[in-house]
Amino acid sequence: MTTNSVIRRVAQKEVRLFFGSPVAWLFLAGFAALTLFLFFWVESWFARNIADVRPLFEWMPLLLIPLSAALTMRMWSEERRTGTLEHVLVQPVGIWRFVLGKFLACTGLLLLALLATLPLPVSAALMADLDWGPVAAGYLASLLLGAVYISIGLFVSARTDNPIVSLIGSAVLGSLLYLASSSTLTALVTDSSAERLRLLGSGARFDNITRGVLDIRDLGWCLSLIIGFLALNVFSLERERWARDIRSRKQQRATAAILLLLANLLLANLWLQPLSGMRLDVTEGRLYSLSPTTQQILGQLQEPLLIRGYFSDRTHPLLAPLVPQLRDLIEEYASASSGRIRVEFIDPAEHPELEREARDRFRMNATPLQIADRYQSTLVNAWFHILVRYGDEFTTLGFTDLIDVRSAGNTEAEVRLRNPEFDLTRAIRDVLQQYQLGDDLFSTIEQPVQLVAYVSPHALLPERLRQYRDAIQAQLDAQVANSGGKFSYRFAEPEANDGALAQHLADTWGFQPMIAGLGEEQRFWFYLTLEDERQVVQLPTDAFDPDDFATVLEAGLRRFAGGLTKTVALAVPEMNEQMARFHLGAPTFANLEQAITRDYTIRSEQLSDGSVDPDADILAVVAPRALDAASLFAIDQFLMRGGTVVLATAPFSVELSNGEMRLLDYPSGLDTWLAAHGLHIAPELVLDEQNAPFPAPVLRRVGDYEFRDVQMIDYPYFLDIRPPALNPQHPITANLPQLTLGWAAPIEVQPVQGLRSITLLRSSERAWTSANRDILPQQEGQAGPRFVVEGETGSQVLGVVLEGRFQSAFASRGAPAIGAENGREPRGLLRRSAESARLVLFSSNDFMDDQMLNAMVAAAGTQYLSPLELFMNTLEWSLQDQSLLSIRNRAHFNRTLPPMSREAQQWIEYLNYGLAVVWLLILAGVHRLRTSLRRRAYRRRLGL
Numbered sequence: 001m002t003t004n005s006v007i008r009r010v011a012q013k014e015v016r017l018f019f020g021s022p023v024a025w026l027f028l029a030g031f032a033a034l035t036l037f038l039f040f041w042v043e044s045w046f047a048r049n050i051a052d053v054r055p056l057f058e059w060m061p062l063l064l065i066p067l068s069a070a071l072t073m074r075m076w077s078e079e080r081r082t083g084t085l086e087h088v089l090v091q092p093v094g095i096w097r098f099v100l101g102k103f104l105a106c107t108g109l110l111l112l113a114l115l116a117t118l119p120l121p122v123s124a125a126l127m128a129d130l131d132w133g134p135v136a137a138g139y140l141a142s143l144l145l146g147a148v149y150i151s152i153g154l155f156v157s158a159r160t161d162n163p164i165v166s167l168i169g170s171a172v173l174g175s176l177l178y179l180a181s182s183s184t185l186t187a188l189v190t191d192s193s194a195e196r197l198r199l200l201g202s203g204a205r206f207d208n209i210t211r212g213v214l215d216i217r218d219l220g221w222c223l224s225l226i227i228g229f230l231a232l233n234v235f236s237l238e239r240e241r242w243a244r245d246i247r248s249r250k251q252q253r254a255t256a257a258i259l260l261l262l263a264n265l266l267l268a269n270l271w272l273q274p275l276s277g278m279r280l281d282v283t284e285g286r287l288y289s290l291s292p293t294t295q296q297i298l299g300q301l302q303e304p305l306l307i308r309g310y311f312s313d314r315t316h317p318l319l320a321p322l323v324p325q326l327r328d329l330i331e332e333y334a335s336a337s338s339g340r341i342r343v344e345f346i347d348p349a350e351h352p353e354l355e356r357e358a359r360d361r362f363r364m365n366a367t368p369l370q371i372a373d374r375y376q377s378t379l380v381n382a383w384f385h386i387l388v389r390y391g392d393e394f395t396t397l398g399f400t401d402l403i404d405v406r407s408a409g410n411t412e413a414e415v416r417l418r419n420p421e422f423d424l425t426r427a428i429r430d431v432l433q434q435y436q437l438g439d440d441l442f443s444t445i446e447q448p449v450q451l452v453a454y455v456s457p458h459a460l461l462p463e464r465l466r467q468y469r470d471a472i473q474a475q476l477d478a479q480v481a482n483s484g485g486k487f488s489y490r491f492a493e494p495e496a497n498d499g500a501l502a503q504h505l506a507d508t509w510g511f512q513p514m515i516a517g518l519g520e521e522q523r524f525w526f527y528l529t530l531e532d533e534r535q536v537v538q539l540p541t542d543a544f545d546p547d548d549f550a551t552v553l554e555a556g557l558r559r560f561a562g563g564l565t566k567t568v569a570l571a572v573p574e575m576n577e578q579m580a581r582f583h584l585g586a587p588t589f590a591n592l593e594q595a596i597t598r599d600y601t602i603r604s605e606q607l608s609d610g611s612v613d614p615d616a617d618i619l620a621v622v623a624p625r626a627l628d629a630a631s632l633f634a635i636d637q638f639l640m641r642g643g644t645v646v647l648a649t650a651p652f653s654v655e656l657s658n659g660e661m662r663l664l665d666y667p668s669g670l671d672t673w674l675a676a677h678g679l680h681i682a683p684e685l686v687l688d689e690q691n692a693p694f695p696a697p698v699l700r701r702v703g704d705y706e707f708r709d710v711q712m713i714d715y716p717y718f719l720d721i722r723p724p725a726l727n728p729q730h731p732i733t734a735n736l737p738q739l740t741l742g743w744a745a746p747i748e749v750q751p752v753q754g755l756r757s758i759t760l761l762r763s764s765e766r767a768w769t770s771a772n773r774d775i776l777p778q779q780e781g782q783a784g785p786r787f788v789v790e791g792e793t794g795s796q797v798l799g800v801v802l803e804g805r806f807q808s809a810f811a812s813r814g815a816p817a818i819g820a821e822n823g824r825e826p827r828g829l830l831r832r833s834a835e836s837a838r839l840v841l842f843s844s845n846d847f848m849d850d851q852m853l854n855a856m857v858a859a860a861g862t863q864y865l866s867p868l869e870l871f872m873n874t875l876e877w878s879l880q881d882q883s884l885l886s887i888r889n890r891a892h893f894n895r896t897l898p899p900m901s902r903e904a905q906q907w908i909e910y911l912n913y914g915l916a917v918v919w920l921l922i923l924a925g926v927h928r929l930r931t932s933l934r935r936r937a938y939r940r941r942l943g944l
Contacts, residue, residue, distance in 0.1 A: 006093050010101025011108070014075065018109060019927045025920065031067055032116040032916040035059070036909075039120060046905045051128035051737075051895035053121045057138040057210045061178050061203045064146045067113060069170035071106045072153030073163040076237075080161040089240055096234045102154060103147075103230060110146040112923060114139060119915040123908055128897050129723075129737055133282035134212035141209035144222040145202055149174045151229035158236050177202045186320065195324060199273070204321065212283035217272045224265040231261055287421075288329070290336050294425045298333070300432060301340040301390075307333060307424075308344040308387040310358060315382035316369045318415040319399065326386070326402070329420055333428075348383050362387055364396050386424070390431040397423055426599070441554060442486045444561040447532045451476065451489035451539075451553075454505060456524040460495070464544060465526055471546035479553070487557075494525040512829055530556045536834045538641040540614050552614045559617060566879045568596055569605040569616035569638075573623055587623050587653060587849035595868045600875065607631035610818035612638045618878050620646040620871075623653065623845040627669035629816040632809070636673065640808050642834030644878040646871075648842045650745040651683045654775070656851055661697050663743075663775050666845055674841070676809035677802060678750035678757070681843050685743055685775070686796045687716035687787060688767035691899050692740045694718040695855055697776065716787050717775055718742050720899050725762045725795070732801075732840075732873045733760050738896045739866045742852050743775075744844040746796040754805040761799030761842070768793045799842045806833040840874055 018024045035056065039045055043055035079085040088098055121135045153170035160166050179185050181201020198204035205218045235258045242251055281289040307330050311323050327345060334341045348355035348366070358364045366381035384399040404418035436443055458466055476489045494502035502525065505511040513523035528539040539556045558566070572589045596602050603613045610630040612619055619638045639645050653666035674680065694715035719741045726733040741761065746769055749757050770790050808831045810816070815829040846852050848867045856865060
């Protein structure tokens with residue numbers, strides 16, 4: 001009999017005996033029912049609102065302990081109790097074949113039990129964009145960990161003739177293996193000791209795999225335990241063959257061999273532990289691996305870069321498991337840099353001089369965190385910081401920059417690294433650019449840039465502009481000398497050659513002659529442009545102040561520089577602190593400003609002076625109200641200079657205060673200006689049956705009484721937008737898995753010659769529009785809040801991009817006389833934009849409002865704010881700063897479930913229970929069929 005046939009026959013016998021007992025069926029049914037109950041009820045999967053099945057695998061290290069113990073409890077103990085073990089021991093084949101056969105049988109049964117849970121990820125994939133990488137890794141981790149427990153159970157079962165003792169012993173050993181890495185034990189020791197315990201325990205190893213990373217260290221740990229306990233099982237049974245009073249050389253060699261095997265397995269784990277780079281990232285988009293963008297940035301390093309992690313030996317239990325993940329990632333940076341990155345990890349408490357440097361020079365401080373054990377609650381001053389230093393430039397990251405917290409339902413808060421590669425790569429890019437820039441702006445400019453001054457002869461210029469021309473020419477000569485051949489300039493007279501150049505400027509750029517002041521007839525030209533092979537940028541010359549020219553020129557040159565920190569001119573409503581305290585007045589955007597300042601320099605823009613800060617690389621106007629002609633002119637001319645204007649505006653704004661919600665008229669003053677570019681925002685709001693939950697005040701009527709209660713409801717004004725409604729082809733929206741847009745109005749786009757329109761956002765096909773001013777949900781009796789569908793349903797445009805050659809809205813009426821009452825002259829007018837001009841429009845005033853974002857956090861239970869991510873993507877795309885755009889939105893927390901009714905959620909839950917029952921019935925049918933066929937074959941052999 002061959003080895004394979006022995007193993008197969010042993011495995012088939014054990015499976016047959018298992019399914020021959022009704023207890024086995026009850027156990028499989030109980031495992032499936034318990035798993036589904038924990039998933040839907042204990043972990044509140046629908047309330048958690050993340051499109052993954054992580055809650056399924058969070059309980060597996062515990063659930064597999066009793067399952068594996070029950071599978072193995074009678075494998076050898078029953079053989080010993082019935083006396084058949086002696087028959088096995090005297091067989092002429094090796095004991096290891098019987099051990100392996102029983103192991104494969106138990107592992108196969110475990111696989112059948114796990115397959116009963118497969119409808120859960122299938123259901124999630126049908127509802128949302130599920131990443132199958134962590135799911136496959138989770139099932140692999142469950143199978144491997146179950147195999148570890150099975151090998152332990154087989155060893156224990158071989159040592160006793162009592163199945164109950166075997167069950168208890170296996171469960172105890174498996175529980176100890178799990179507790180070694182649990183927070184119950186690790187919270188009692190320092191973090192360095194806790195990290196060593198996590199290396200020994202099954203929970204931490206299991207979690208590493210289920211997040212989607214197949215690390216050779218974790219796989220080696222599982223395989224070494226399986227091989228080790230199976231070897232002990234074989235050795236313990238082989239000893240049954242030995243004479244008890246005689247120690248032969250063969251027995252000594254067998255004992256030495258098992259000891260040597262166990263020692264080698266231990267040494268193999270110690271040898272694998274430093275190999276952090278030997279892993280396979282199976283997540284979609286390789287979330288835990290360095291992207292090509294990161295590797296490209298690391299390739300630009302010319303000097304050694306330091307990444308130093310400040311991690312306390314005693315920190316919060318929820319933060320402690322994140323430290324090894326950060327260490328592995330940082331070490332991967334070092335490996336990918338070919339020696340250009342130096343990595344250090346320190347505990348500041350053990351290095352007082354480095355702690356002082358961190359506080360005094362790098363402005364980092366420990367964070368007081370409250371921790372509790374069974375005896376007391378106390379505060380610890382924990383360090384969870386990363387320093388990135390390149391030369392004399394540095395930046396720091398704290399735990400608020402690195403982690404994301406998710407809390408929903410009745411479950412414990414889930415703390416995970418948000419997107420550490422994005423944060424680290426951005427920090428490296430920033431210090432690299434700051435170091436490269438130094439005092440030399442031209443070092444970051446790749447192609448030569450030329451300033452072309454379209455200026456009339458001296459005789460035609462006013463005296464003030466003659467002086468201005470001479471002053472800036474001297475500054476230009478200095479810049480040419482310092483540019484290393486990357487900058488030049490030339491003056492061109494539009495009046496030359498019978499005005500041919502003037503006609504070309506008027507036709508191409510819309511430039512028109514200027515006048516010195518009101519009532520003056522003398523006309524002249526004075527326009528400055530910067531250009532290279534790719535783009536043309538006009539420099540503002542409104543003030544004609546020589547002292548400001550250096551700033552204006554630098555701001556223009558920065559448009560041609562690669563990756564410098566850009567400046568965002570942000571125009572938001574003025575905040576009245578007294579009214580904002582009671583959530584009255586205009587929307588507030590503190591969260592938006594904080595998000596912008598993380599990546600860009602921000603300038604508060606008033607617009608009422610008719611101009612935009614010359615430093616600005618992009619203009620963002622959010623929730624504008626009653627803009628005057630000067631403000632419209634400032635926006636118009638910034639666009640005409642080839643800049644990008646981002647608008648978030650709608651005819652209405654929502655005010656939430658004292659349990660009331662009101663829809664207010666909010667005229668922007670932009671209607672006519674937008675219409676000149678083919679855009680019209682209808683005076684309606686979009687409602688959609690595909691919507692997100694919102695904590696809204698609900699009007700409840702009981703008899704003659706009215707009450708206002710705040711309820712978490714499916715609110716159709718809170719639009720839930722997902723691909724393909726989020727344009728998957730455009731960089732702004734390609735990486736966004738979901739967007740929540742509140743109180744948006746429909747956009748109508750009319751074709752305009754020279755402009756290209758791209759739709760970024762649209763509602764679902766189940767959306768409709770309404771001009772009803774009553775947006776407060778009403779509840780009649782016991783029925784939930786309802787909104788009646790009005791008119792026809794269909795998809796509505798909510799976000800759009802216009803690109804191309806814009807015509808100024810002031811071309812026909814001329815520039816307004818801004819500040820003329822104070823003796824100021826009218827501004828020059830650009831009638832046509834450069835090809836690089838862009839207009840981005842989002843049709844909502846409130847989707848980035850602080851109060852609305854707080855409502856999103858309350859509804860979703862996470863700090864992830866999709867509107868801010870959309871806005872930051874818009875800035876990066878507009879500023880051609882797309883180096884990190886591909887990795888900005890890769891966090892798993894970003895994947896959310898689509899909105900659905902409670903009835904639909906219950907139907908999905910019951911369907912999964914039903915599918916588990918169907919699976920068990922299929923197994924029962926297959927077992928019954930095989931048994932019947934086997935009996936028939938036996939009868940035929942007997943001639944019956």
